Amino acid sequence: MDNKEIARERIKKLFSEADEVFSKDxxxxxxxxxxxxxxxxxxxxxxPRxxxxxxxxxxxxxxxxxxxxxVRTKGKNVVYYCLECKKFMKFPLSKKGK
Structure with missing residues (x-):
């Protein structure tokens, strides 16, 4: 296993840990x-996306x-509005054929 694979696994583990601990801390x-x-x-x-x-x-x-x-849809975009910093991010709405 090279370092990049180990790093990918570590990132995956950190995101799953963040998901588990979010409600507590x-x-x-x-x-x-x-x-x-x-x-x-x-x-x-x-x-990863x-x-x-x-x-x-x-x-x-x-x-x-x-x-x-x-989370809101606006036109052809999905708009994420962060309630922590009051800023938003737009992502294109994916097509069903893709």
């Missing part, structure tokens, strides 16, 4: 996300719909 969940981002940057890895949408691109806090995230 938001600060710890945010710390896990911060560590996962740093690992990805250190090993020059792309964060599913993981990219689980944290705010402005304040880097872990996002959970209904708790600290508002």
């Amino acid at each position: 938001k600060k710890l969940a945010n710390r896990y996300i911060n560590l996962a981002r740093k690992i990805a940057m250190k090993f020059n890895l792309r964060m 599913g993981y990219k949408r689980k944290f705010c691109k402005h304040c880097y806090s872990y996002l959970k719909p209904g708790k600290n995230l508002r």
